[in-house]
Amino acid sequence: MFKNVAELRDYRNLVKAALAKEKLRIVVCGGAGCVSKGANKVYEKFLSIMKEKNIEFSVVLEKENAKDVRLKKSGCHGFCEMGPLVRIEPTDWLYVKVKEEDCEEIVEKTVLKGECVERLCYTENGKTYVEQKQVPFYKLQTKLSLFNCDKIDATNIDEYLANDGYTALEKAPFEMNSEDIVNEISESGLRGRGGGGFPAGRKWSQVARQKNFPKYVVCNGDEGDPGAFMDRSVMEDDPHRMLEGMIVAGIATGASEGYIYVRAEYPVAVAKLKNAIKQATEYGLLGENILGSNFSFTIKISRGAGAFVCGEGSALTASIEGKRGMPRVKPPRTVEHGLFDKPTVLNNVETFANVPLIIVNGASWYKNYGTEKSSGTKAFALTGNVKNTGLIEVPMGTTLREIIFDIGGGMRDGKKFKAVQIGGPSGGCLTEEHLDLPLDFDSLKKVGAIIGSGGLVVMDESTCMVEVARFFMNFTQNESCGKCVPCREGTKRMLEILERIVEGKGQDGDIELLEELGEMISAMALCGLGKTAAGPVLSTIKYFRNEYEAHIYEKRCPAGECQKLKTITIDKDLCKGCSKCARLCPVGAINGKIKEPFEIDQSKCIKCGSCLSACPFKAIKEN
Amino acid sequence: MENKIDFTVLDQAISEFGTEKKALIAILQRAQEVYRYLPAEIFPYIAEKLDIPEAGIYGVATFYENFSLEKKGKYVIKICDGTACHVRKSTAILDAMRKELGLSESKKTTDDFIFTVETVSCLGACSSAPAIMVNDEIYPTMTPDSAVELLKSIKEKENV
Amino acid sequence: MEKQFVTVDGIPVEINGEKNLLELIRKAGIQIPTFCYHSELSVYGACRMCMVENEWGSLEAACSTPPKAGMKIKTNTEKLRKYRKNILELLLANHCRDCTVCEKNNDCKLQDLARVFHIEGVRFPNNAPEVKKDESSPCIVKDQSKCILCGDCVRMCNEVQNVGAIDFAFRGSKMVISTAFGKPIKDSPCVGCGQCVSVCPTGALVLHSEAEVIWDALHDSSVKTTVQIAPAVRVAIGKELGVKNGKNVMGKIVAALRRMGFDEVYDTTLSADLTVMEETKEFAERLQSGKNLPLITSCCPAWIQYAEKKHPELLDNISSCRSPMQMMASVLKEMNKDVKHFHVAVMPCTAKKFEAAREEFIVDGDKNVDAVLTTKGLIRLIRESGIIFEELEPEAVDMPFSTVSGAGVIFGVTGGVTEAVLRKVSEDKTRSNLLTLANLGQRGSEGIKEFEIPFGERNLKIAVASGLGNAEKVIRRLQAGEQFDFIEIMACPGGCVNGGGQPSANKDINARNVGLYQADKNSVVRRAEENPVIADLYKNVIKDKAHELLHTTYRKR
DSSP: OOEEEEEEEHHHHHHHHHHHHHEEEEEEEOSHHHTTTTHHHHHHHHHHHHHHTTOOOESSOOOOSSSSSSEESSOOOSSSGOSSSSEETTTTTTEOOHHHHHHHHIIIIIIHOOOGGGGGGGEETTTTEBBGGHHHHHTTTOOOOTTTTTTTTTHHHHHHHHHTTTTTHHHHHHHOHHHHHHHHHHHHHHBOOTTOOBBHHHHHHHHOOOOSSOOOEEEEEOOOSTTHHHHHHHHHHHHHHHHHHHHHHHHHHHOOOEEEOOOOOOOHHHHHHHHHHHHHTTTSSSSSSGGSSOOOOOEEEEEOOSOOGGGGGHHHHHTTSOOOOOOOOOSSSTTTTTTSSOOEEEEEEEHHHHHHHHHHHHHHHHTTBBOOSSSSSEEEEEEBBBBSOOOEEEEOOOOOHIIIIIIIBBGGGOOOOOEEEESSSEEEEEEETTTOOOOOHHHHHHTTOOTTTOEEEEEESSSOHHHHHHHHHHHHHEEEEEEEHHIIHHHHHHHHHHHHHHHOOOTTHHHHHHHHHHHHHHHHOOOOOHHHHHHHHHHHHHHHHHHEEHHHSOOOOOOOOOOOOOOEEEEEEEEEOOOOHHHHHOOOEEETTTTSSOOOOOTTOOOOHHHHHHHHTOOOOOO | OOOOOHHHHHHHHHHHHOGGGGHHHHHHHHHHHHHHOOOOTTTHHHHHHHTTHHHHHHHHHSSTTTTTTOOOOSSEOOOOOHHHHHHHHHHHHHHHHHHTTTTOOSSSTTTTEEEEEESSSSSGGGGSSSOEETTTEEEEEOHHHHHHHHHHOOOOOOOO | OOOOOOEEEEEEEEESOSSHHHHHHHHOOOOOOSSSOOOTSSOOOOTTEEEEEESSSOOETTTTOOTTTTTTTESSOOHHHHHHHHHHHHHHHHOOOOOGOOOTTTTTTHHHHHTTTTTOOSSSSOOOOOOOOBBOOOHHHHHHHOOOHHHHHHHIIIIOOOOOOEEEEGGGGEEEEEEEEGHHHHHHHHOOOOHHHHHHHTTTTEEOOOHHHHHHHHHHHHHEEEEEEEGGGTTTTTGGGGGGTOOOOOHHHHHHHHTTTTTTEHHHHHHHHHHHHHHHHHHHHHHHOSSSSEEEEOHHHHHHHHHHHHGGGGTBBOBBBOHHHHHHHEEEHHTTTTSSSEEEEESSSSSHHHHHGGGGGGGEEEEESSSEEHHHHHHHHEEEEEEEEGOOOOOOOOOSSSOOOOHHHHGTTTTTTHHHHHHOOOOOOHHHHHHHHTTTOSSSSOOOEEEEEEEEEEEEEEEEEEHHHHHHHHHHHHHTTTTEEEEEESSSSSGGGTTTTTTOTTTTTTHHHHHHHHHHHHSSSSGGGGGGHHHHHHHIIIIIOHHHHHOOOOOOO
């Protein structure tokens, strides 16, 4: 328990010195991607081999007598496509796709002899990259909010302290008053990373002005967009930074209690955050009179129970209050009447994670990154049909081309780029013409898209855009809370129309009806989820109207993805008349005489594809 | 098969989370964890302790996806249908698993209460797409065949 | 302070404390369409019909936007018209469209707005799953297929009435209004107050009709039919039948009922006088013994059910007096023991239907009140009979019960029972004391009214609550240890004048209150005990059967 800043500083120096004593670190990525690919087994293997070989090593940061060798499980390294990842520090060697069988060699060569196992290093276009920072995937990134994620052991507060964590708390309650902090955040140009891009400083100042106590700081960790996992990484891999950001927000606004709302699907994040809160409380960084100041602050965790709409501010606070997560009308706004009807600062995980950096390094430092109106960096989850999927962070204003083709390594399987869906179900799609558009709040708004929480799903020529629109509408329709008529009834009808289009039952006028409903929902819906629900449909109609028309008027899916629009035929030359397909067909659409070529009755065929995989002669084909 | 409801679970949850209305979701989550569903018998109990009408609790219980009013299987399999998984053909995995277990959109749990198969909007494991989650463990880059294999291995373990 | 204005469609409208744009716009003489706005409920903002366009071309909901000086809004633009039509079309798409056979035909907001906005077709199929009507409650009928999910009933049941029988369940396009586990309403905490029906804009919640059995009895010449009319009916029925809201049309009602074929027509006010006698006696006894105080009134059946379901610990405090309806019925049944007799009660109330069916009021399988007709139900019957109500000459009720007191009449308004009891309790029987007693604080439509009056060596502490949410507040204080001597509780906000069976008052409850107080003022007899009929009744009919005929018991439900 630190009673004052001096004690905290002394302790930090102690753990820093211990960290400096470690001469070699094997850092195994413990991110969800790598774990699902076997990273834990790799870690265990290292453990047993090193024990077997009687190598003196530690698995935690030893404050007193640090060992030369350290085996560490860190958070997500971001390069999920290549997992399990192992990085050697301080040489920065990166081993990719490490299997249990590789561990022996790594220990033998790297740990014992200090040599690099080059065969495990990343290779692209024939070039092998030994150091992580040279790998194109990393080279173009700038990690601010994710800086610690691939470095520290998130379960240990000492590691965060050794990496200059909680330095903002040395400053904020002592050298700065509420106004200074709000000014610094305003000056930095930090905008909410949850989607809307509302200036964080302005929000904080509005809450600071309120005279109604208690006030709350709420962190939105309900990262629900399908295809987004940036916030998950911060919560699981660098939870203290988020706590630190929230504490600073508390000092700035006069709030005394914080809530973190974590979505139900992130049990690991909940466990890590709980642990972090416990440690911070034990160290006196949370609780009564933090570091001897007159500021007190506590943080509680509220677990979501499975509702996307709870990412919306008022639905989120309703959910913390134990109610159905239905958004309410505004005004009054959350800054005046938020959680428990009290003034509330509500920001998302990434926003809070940026705060300590701004406090410590200053607003002008932060403004070095990004563009004039969108300062700083933004984390994106890069997924879909791109070679290097993973978690990335780039300065605001980076172009899509840099992200997809430089960092992402281009399209998978040599296919052609078609579009990228940005901002999840609330966003829109961007096409080839937008590849050189700088990604920032305002330029995206101009083309009808939003950064949203930062999901980037890359799609190639084999992706049907009508199907993509149907997918997102299905998602939104399922997640609509049902309160307002435009969203509840409108999305239901839009989905109905999209479903019939991809099934080849589209009618003349359907595109116009989609546009009519989409426009109405955008203007009339109650909350952000509803207002943006039609985004994916309207933007795919805008850029790929011809695909819609092909489905409706020619009953054809240009991308060849829509099952119901496929024709399955039997190649007469290859068919041996074995009748296997006919016996499997669930609707009896295949007929013929044994040992003569069979035929498919197209009027009966439901395109289920059962026959396709069953044919021993590969005589059945679809187009 | 009539199981007696153990109300001490609720008492513990209530003493941990309190009797304020905001405790409702946390208490229901605990009940869901322990009983694997929300038995109807617990509603009047919670209603009285928290002074919330039963209809209101029912409203909350049916709003959130994680609550189930029907008993779930020992293995709850969530097939991710997030964007990344969807574009990498997660639907085929869902179909294969349902077929293997004789389940459907409306019938999500096997009669022996061993398996429940459902979809989830995103597991946040997009880099491992298509992914599925069995209870709390994520299985990456699945195919319809590997999914069926997985089911078979669980069946073997459970002797069914 | 300088006057502040909002410009509505180019016309400046002064801001005068309006909570939201909707109220301000209505002041400008413009009726903005809404489904989910009710001034007495919290703002829900879900129907989106009341959206208006601001000067920057974006839309905001008038119901939830406070007026600010200098705002410029338009209420009818190309966009708004198009979008409102979209919304109506979407609502109609899911909605049962059998308007002609709907209870709410011609009294339905959805139907009304669809007509007003010229919705000429619906481009979407109605694929809502078929749901059976819930007819389990004797009071109300719920039909999900006609629900537009405006949530008015949910807020009424929870916020105003604190009953919580229904709430939203499920979400998105699967959302419904439901009891817990979709149980039949009769098995829910519903107390039958009918306030949900009053706010429902469509036919999703309607009153349970008993019209057919009443017609059957009227058309059966071997059956003697009698009918009683509750005080609050006479000031509420006129509005729908071409007479001003609040005007006392008791005489016309009597005439109408006779034309419909009722053999004898009586005024429930008489049995309200009986209630005053019995309740005052009970109150005096309790004051003497000091037991079971406070005495809580028992006239309101929705309150009784609420207490039986939620506050069984209070049952001993509730007066054992039957409600005026049941007193009248048991007296009439006693008097007509030897004939085939069918008794109908015309009530402002839906919960009376439940009360009539209570086993305590069924003697040898015969209900004391055979059928309850709500005010709305009576309007239907009058229309069906072809009677032109406004042209009827008033008639008097039948002998021997033609004299009623002013004390009984004011039972229809919150505070009325209290005032009637105090007139009996007070020893000062002068005319001027009536004025004093009128101004103790029990009058007016506030939800909770409290006052003290001197009584012997001490003060009596009295509370009057209307609306069950308000009643609950008083009960909580009682449970926290506060002392009261007498509590009057009416389940409906404002009392029976605003009952669940009444035509909607549209905020004009006051006219009905005035009507009843005027009727009191015009009465020859102002105190129950001064009504000569009462003495006759005790002497000739009730005799030693007061307990059997006029009192009852309660039980936990």
